[in-house]
Amino acid sequence: MKKSALFAAICVPAFLAAAPLAAKTLVYCSEGSPENFYPGVNTTGTSFDASEQIYNRIVEFERGGTKVNPSLAEKWDVSADGTVYTFHLRKNVKWHSNKNFKPTRNMNADDIVFMFERQWKEDNPYFKVTSPNHSYFSDMGMPKLLKSVEKVDDSTVRVTLNQPEAPFLANLAMMWASVQSKEYADAMLKAGTPEKIDQEPIGTGPFSLVQYQKDAIIRYKAFPEYWAGKAKLDDLVFSITPDASVRWAKLQKGECHVMPYPNPADLEAMKKDTNVQILEQPGLNIGYLAYQTTKKPFDDVRVRKAFNMAMNKKAIVDAVFLGSGVPAKNPIPPSMWSYNDSVKEDEYNPDAAKKLLAEAGYPNGLETDLWAMPVQRPYNPNARRIAELMQADLAKIGVKAEIKSFEWGEYRKRAQAGEHQMAQLGWTGDNGDPDNFLHTLLGCASAQSASGSNIAKWCYKPFDDLVTKAKVTTDQAERTKLYEQAQVIFKEQAPWFTVAHAVQLKPVRKEVVDFKLSPFGRHTFYGVDLKGK
Amino acid sequence: MLRFILTRVSLVIPTFIGITLLAFFLIRLVPGDPIETLAGERGIDPARHEQLRKEYGFDKPVLVQYGIYLGRVLQGDLGKSMITQEPVLSEFSALFPATIELALCAILFALLIGLPAGILAAIRRNSIFDHGVMGISLTGYSMPIFWWGLILILVFSVQLDLTPVSGRIDVLYYIEPVTGFLLIDTLLSDEEGAFWSAVKHLILPTIVLGTVPLAVIARMTRSAMLEVLGEDYIRTAKAKGLSRFRVVALHALRNALIPVVTVIGLQIGVLFTGAILTETIFSWPGVGKWLIDAIFRRDYPVLQGGALLLGVVVMGVNLLVDLTYGLINPRIRHNR
Numbered sequence: 001m002k003k004s005a006l007f008a009a010i011c012v013p014a015f016l017a018a019a020p021l022a023a024k025t026l027v028y029c030s031e032g033s034p035e036n037f038y039p040g041v042n043t044t045g046t047s048f049d050a051s052e053q054i055y056n057r058i059v060e061f062e063r064g065g066t067k068v069n070p071s072l073a074e075k076w077d078v079s080a081d082g083t084v085y086t087f088h089l090r091k092n093v094k095w096h097s098n099k100n101f102k103p104t105r106n107m108n109a110d111d112i113v114f115m116f117e118r119q120w121k122e123d124n125p126y127f128k129v130t131s132p133n134h135s136y137f138s139d140m141g142m143p144k145l146l147k148s149v150e151k152v153d154d155s156t157v158r159v160t161l162n163q164p165e166a167p168f169l170a171n172l173a174m175m176w177a178s179v180q181s182k183e184y185a186d187a188m189l190k191a192g193t194p195e196k197i198d199q200e201p202i203g204t205g206p207f208s209l210v211q212y213q214k215d216a217i218i219r220y221k222a223f224p225e226y227w228a229g230k231a232k233l234d235d236l237v238f239s240i241t242p243d244a245s246v247r248w249a250k251l252q253k254g255e256c257h258v259m260p261y262p263n264p265a266d267l268e269a270m271k272k273d274t275n276v277q278i279l280e281q282p283g284l285n286i287g288y289l290a291y292q293t294t295k296k297p298f299d300d301v302r303v304r305k306a307f308n309m310a311m312n313k314k315a316i317v318d319a320v321f322l323g324s325g326v327p328a329k330n331p332i333p334p335s336m337w338s339y340n341d342s343v344k345e346d347e348y349n350p351d352a353a354k355k356l357l358a359e360a361g362y363p364n365g366l367e368t369d370l371w372a373m374p375v376q377r378p379y380n381p382n383a384r385r386i387a388e389l390m391q392a393d394l395a396k397i398g399v400k401a402e403i404k405s406f407e408w409g410e411y412r413k414r415a416q417a418g419e420h421q422m423a424q425l426g427w428t429g430d431n432g433d434p435d436n437f438l439h440t441l442l443g444c445a446s447a448q449s450a451s452g453s454n455i456a457k458w459c460y461k462p463f464d465d466l467v468t469k470a471k472v473t474t475d476q477a478e479r480t481k482l483y484e485q486a487q488v489i490f491k492e493q494a495p496w497f498t499v500a501h502a503v504q505l506k507p508v509r510k511e512v513v514d515f516k517l518s519p520f521g522r523h524t525f526y527g528v529d530l531k532g533k
Numbered sequence: 534m535l536r537f538i539l540t541r542v543s544l545v546i547p548t549f550i551g552i553t554l555l556a557f558f559l560i561r562l563v564p565g566d567p568i569e570t571l572a573g574e575r576g577i578d579p580a581r582h583e584q585l586r587k588e589y590g591f592d593k594p595v596l597v598q599y600g601i602y603l604g605r606v607l608q609g610d611l612g613k614s615m616i617t618q619e620p621v622l623s624e625f626s627a628l629f630p631a632t633i634e635l636a637l638c639a640i641l642f643a644l645l646i647g648l649p650a651g652i653l654a655a656i657r658r659n660s661i662f663d664h665g666v667m668g669i670s671l672t673g674y675s676m677p678i679f680w681w682g683l684i685l686i687l688v689f690s691v692q693l694d695l696t697p698v699s700g701r702i703d704v705l706y707y708i709e710p711v712t713g714f715l716l717i718d719t720l721l722s723d724e725e726g727a728f729w730s731a732v733k734h735l736i737l738p739t740i741v742l743g744t745v746p747l748a749v750i751a752r753m754t755r756s757a758m759l760e761v762l763g764e765d766y767i768r769t770a771k772a773k774g775l776s777r778f779r780v781v782a783l784h785a786l787r788n789a790l791i792p793v794v795t796v797i798g799l800q801i802g803v804l805f806t807g808a809i810l811t812e813t814i815f816s817w818p819g820v821g822k823w824l825i826d827a828i829f830r831r832d833y834p835v836l837q838g839g840a841l842l843l844g845v846v847v848m849g850v851n852l853l854v855d856l857t858y859g860l861i862n863p864r865i866r867h868n869r
Contacts (some may be wrong), residue, residue, distance in 0.1 A: 027704055033826075035616045043572070132588075133572055133581060195618055213710070214617075214627065215818035218700060237704045241816040249686050250698045329856050409569035409831075451578050 023234035024530050026512070028523060029247040030238040036401075038198035039175040040119050041131040048175045049523045053236060054096075054203035054218055055178035057427035058087055058112060059169055063527055064516030065433025066284070068173050072107060072204065073157075077242075080162030082474050087112070089155040094225040096208035098200055100191075101184050107153035109202050114182040116149040116159075116331035116381050126185060133173035136176035136430070141165075166479060175522075179204065200257065206231045206526035215240055216258050232529040248507070251276060257509045257530070260523065264322050264381065270507050276313045279506040281517040282335050284429035286328055286437065287379035289370075289390065289497040290456040292421050297368070302360035304494040307422075309353035311393045317500045320385050324505055328498040332437045335519065336429070337476070339482035343491050354397045365398020371415065374405050378521065379426030379502050386424065386499065391528045415455045424499075425455055432519065434483045439467045458495035485511040534822075541629040548848060550832075554607065556840035557599050560833055567591070568803065571615055571694035571731050589615070611838035616830055621838035625820060630713030631701065632819035635811070638735055639743035647747045648793070651754025655762060656781060666751055673748035682741045682814035689737060696736050697817040703730040738815040742808055746800040753796045757789035764788075788839065790861050798854030802847040 034050035035042055042048055060071040068078075073087040093107040118126040119134040120143060137143070145168070147160040161168065171177070181202050190195045191524065201209055204227065208219035218238035222231040235278075239256055241247045247259040248266045252273060262270060270276055291298035291307070298304055317327045320350050330346040332338070357365065372387035373380065387403045401422070406414060415423045430436050439446070444459035447454035463486055470482040490496075508515050513529040568577065578586075586592045590601065603719045605612065610620040647670075654666040690698045701715050702708060706727040711718050716735075719727040761767065762785055770784045811819035820839060827835035 069740070099681065131571070132586065133577060135572060138578065138581075144848065170688070199617075199619070211707065213711075213818060214624065215822055216631075216816070217704060219704075220709065239700060239704050241699055241821070242813055243816070245683055246686065246699050246814060246816065249691050252691055253694070255698055255700075255704075393817040406696055409565045413566075413569060438611075449578075 001145055018416055025237060026233045026240050026258070026525060026528065026530055027256040028525070029241040029250050029259040030218070030523075031240075031244075031247070031260055032242055033240055034218070036130055036198045036213075037201035037209070038130050038406065039178045040115075040137065041132050043135050044173070045521050049219055050238065051175065051178060051201070051203075052205075052505055052524055053207040054201050054205045054209055055180070056093075056204045057126055057173055057175075057177045059173045061170075061173045061432065061518075063524055064518060066170075066199055066519055067243065068169050070111070071173075071299065078168075078474070082166075082472070083161045084436045084476075085159045085161070085168065086152070086311060087157045087159070089157065090227060091155055092202070093183070093204050093227045094223075095181050095204055096202045098202060098209070100196060100200060101202060103181060103202070104185055107181075108154045109157045109180070110154075110182045111179050112157045113149055113151050114185060115177060115179045116146065118180075118185075119176070121147060125189055126194060130198045134176065136174060137508075138172045140174070140176070140430070142171075148382055153322075154323075164474065166471055166474055167431055167433035167435045168428075168434075170433045174262070186197050190481055193393060204452040205414040207236050219347050232527060233480050236525050240509075251509060252506055254509065257512050258515060258523070259507055260322055262505060264324060267323075267505065270311075275510055276330045276507050279508055280519050281504045281519065282326065282333060282480075282521040283378060283502050283504040284333055284336065285329070285426060285520065286331055286391070287325075287377075287424070287426035287499040287502065288328070288331070288334060289422055289499060290420075291495060291497075292416075292418055292423075293420060293458045293495050294418065297360070297362065297366055300360050300419060301493055302356050303362070303366075305346065306353040306356040306360065306397065307394070307399070308494050308497050309349050309356070310397045310399070311497060312348045312496075313499065314348070316386055316389045319389060320382050321500055321502065322381075323503075324381070325500040325502045329491070329499050330443065331490055331498060332487070333433050333501045334415050334482075336432065336434055338434045338486040338487075339479040340484040343487050346491075346494070350393075352398050357397060357399075362398075365400065365401045366403070368402040369377050369404050370385055371409055371411070371420045372403055372405050373408065373424055375408050378428055378504075380424065381502070382501070383424045416451055416453070418455065418457045420455070424456055427453070428521065429519070435467065435471050438483060438486055438490075439471055442490065443467055456495035458493070460489070460495075463489045463493070538852075538856075541855065545852075548555035549844070550603075553603060553837070554843055556837045557602060558595075560720065560828070560831070560836050561595060563828075565831050565843055567615060567833055571788055577853045606841065611841070615832050616834045616835075617664075621834050622842075623709075624823065624835070625629045625839060627710070627816055628823050629821045630710075631715070631817060632808055632812070632821065633807060634714050635738055635802065635817060635819065636733070636740060638739040638802055639804055640746060642739050642743035643747035644752050644797070645810065646751030648754055651751040651793075652781065652786065654751070654755045655758030658759065663755075666755070672750035673744045673751075676744055678741060678745075678810045679814060681744065682737070682811060684735050685741060687815070688839070697730075697734050697849045699786055699814070700732075701731060701734050703734075704728065706730060709854050715786070720749075726839060730835070737818055738811050742804060742811040746797075748805065749796055749800060750793060753793050754789065757792045758785060759783045778801060780816040791858060794854060794861060798851055801850045805843055805846060807852075818823065 007036050021498040028045065030049060032046045034047040037051050037054065039048055039051045052529055056072050058071060058073045059068050062069050071089055072093060074090045074268045075088050077086045089109060095103040095107060097103055107475060117124045119137040145161050145165055147162045150158045152158050180197060184202045185197050189193050206223055206226045208223045211219040212219050217240060218234040222234050223232050241250060244261055245264040248262060250256045251259045264414055270278055290305050293299055317325050330340060370391060373383040391401045391403060415425060427437060441453050441460060443454065443466040444453035447459040448458045466482045470479045472481050504517055504521065507519055511531040513531055515528045518524060565594065566581055590598055613620050614624060650666045654663040657777055686698055689696045706724050708718050708727060709720050711721055715731045718732045765784055767780060770780045808819055810818045811826055812821040822834065824839045827839065
């Protein structure tokens with residue numbers, strides 16, 4: 001009885017009570033809970049954002065860009081043949097501490113070696129901790145690429161590769177290569193709780209983790225001994241808010257300062273709000289329709305070309321992206337180096353398309369399938385709607401396309417196995433290197449593998465030679481030339497109908513100073529400040 | 534009494550097995566491979582896929598998997614989440630207090646308004662008040678929760694600035710969970726204003742979650758009261774010259790409460806499991822949201838364990854409700 005009286009008392013409406021004044025606290029309304037704090041096994045932006053504040057990598061992308069900067073390594077030498085990288089580590093880099101563990105030493109070569117071996121060597125006691133599936137490490141080809149990783153002395157690490165790999169440094173700047181403390185790992189292993197290093201993380205980054213409550217809050221504190229200088233913010237809070245409309249309500253009220261993934265429907269109201277600005281940046285992504293080039297009728301380049309001419313790209317992008325996307329003509333986004341702007345877009349011309357289709361032996365049109373992803377992705381807000389528009393356009397040249405969809409996991413698996421004739425998919429860049437699009441999505445190696453990302457199954461030697469050569473060439477000017485040529489071939493051969501590059505939109509309150517959009521979609525709060533505090 | 538409890542508890546066993554069966558097999562009928570989902574957008578190479586299937590025991594026949602699972606459950610081991618690697622039980626116990634806190638507040642809100650409204654509507658049958666209560670409760674019952682929650686946020690939080698938008702407490706307060714019930718934890722902590730912040734954060738979710746039970750309770754109370762008020766013993770009580778209040782509060786209400794208590798019991802079950810939408814709108818870190826995420830991620834251990842634990846809680850609540858009947862109405866005491 002007493003208890004219910006207490007509850008009754010506290011459930012009646014109450015009025016505003018004074019909140020305590022805090023130091024500079026920035027609140028970010030994140031969209032979900034991280035899986036854990038070990039980026040080596042994560043694949044979602046949500047998890048990467050949570051870890052991004054805590055850890056450093058050997059090298060890192062500049063804030064707001066794709067340029068690779070020194071981080072834990074102050075400098076590095078590359079052997080003439082491009083296979084040996086010697087990293088000279090920064091000295092006096094301190095680790096955070098928490099209630100379980102107080103570090104006794106600074107960051108050193110052991111930690112770097114541990115980062116590699118945890119993901120690489122199956123006999124490492126940490127290989128299976130949290131998850132044995134080190135997705136990005138495998139995806140970036142590390143198991144085959146790495147020959148050895150050795151500690152030369154406390155502040156020098158030598159990495160030897162089996163063959164030269166131009167994007168290697170950019171790959172090391174990715175989240176999977178975040179460096180954890182070997183000393184902490186050893187201590188937790190000894191205590192019988194190895195998984196703790198991924199749940200109560202210790203890093204060298206600008207913010208240390210104070211508290212994490214699933215589905216509620218992640219609380220960070222600026223690390224005063226951060227090697228690059230203490231952050232301008234004192235506290236950083238991720239207020240986990242899954243619903244986009246609620247995030248917007250919180251931003252309006254000032255309950256948070258930055259929100260990701262706005263509802264396109266709220267954008268108008270956001271633009272009118274004087275307390276809010278919308279930051280905008282073309283994303284490093286591409287949404288496309290892939291033709292299964294090993295199957296009839298798409299093994300014939302004339303059919304693919306005809307299809308490309310039959311679909312009205314501009315109308316599709318206008319109708320579906322609502323101003324948050326630009327039509328794509330190349331497989332890489334315009335903001336990426338080596339983007340070839342001189343490539344000529346296939347013009348929208350149903351009559352010419354019909355003619356070309358007749359030439360290819362289909363004067364009466366043909367029947368095919370058209371797969372639409374069941375989910376919304378950053379590069380494609382509504383695959384179903386796009387499929388319907390494509391279907392209508394194709395009907396005009398006598399093509400009957402049947403729209404199909406599967407559960408998302410199933411969809412990817414079947415598309416990777418090449419079960420489709422036409423399937424929509426897309427890609428968000430990992431490391432800012434054209435190789436990550438052109439070789440990963442369109443190379444022969446990826447077409448031949450059952451789990452490869454080349455769902456057009458397009459293996460065209462002149463193209464593959466160019467991108468494979470660019471992969472092992474270290475001179476960027478030369479690589480640019482190779483990639484520019486590759487884009488010309490891509491357009492001629494038309495393995496995809498390139499749809500759009502989505503634009504990243506980020507509503508931010510006006511008191512936030514110097515928040516930079518990351519081309520990779522990360523949210524980084526080091527360097528950000530709050531006005532008037 | 535003891536015999537009744539024992540009979541009831543023995544009925545729990547088949548229900549318990551039923552829940553494990555349903556939770557176990559239903560999720561396996563849903564298309565989607567947990568390992569593919571675990572691997573994420575990038576996919577996974579077939580060899581590693583096979584290795585993981587073995588490690589999780591998915592390569593065994595489903596019935597064998599079920600047997601192993603049931604064996605572990607009987608030993609109190611619900612397994613670990615495939616995504617976070619945390620034990621299911623510890624994730625549940627970290628999140629469940631938030632759900633209970635909200636559900637209790639919602640049911641109290643529903644009772645405090647629903648009961649008096651139902652009683653008054655019955656006494657003043659066919660009055661404007663009666664029609665008003667019935668009309669409003671019908672509206673409340675048919676309200677789409679998501680829309681209702683967003684409207685309340687827009688009006689009370691964004692426009693009028695009376696309540697916070699979402700969450701359980703202002704982010705400026707740092708409360709270390711002791712009991713998990715924030716209303717209690719904030720009182721235990723010495724952070725000034727934290728308690729009121731927690732109360733303010735409860736208001737809107739309580740209203741949203743309490744709306745449907747409120748409507749059900751009001752309608753149920755009204756019809757039960759109407760039935761009782763027509764009985765002979767009420768006429769007798771009135772004839773004895775008892776005050777109107779005594780007639781209604783002691784003689785009529787007590788008898789009318791039985792069906793109402795049943796409904797409340799059922800509604801509590803609904804609240805625990807049905808808080809999913811409310812939890813999503815108000816970013817409330819409870820078990821509803823946790824289970825939904827588990828479905829999307831095909832996190833089998835979490836789904837199985839979560840459904841089981843919630844089932845046990847709901848069964849417990851229903852048992853309590855059955856026992857309460859005896860307190861309200863001596864005619865159905867269970868030791869007879």
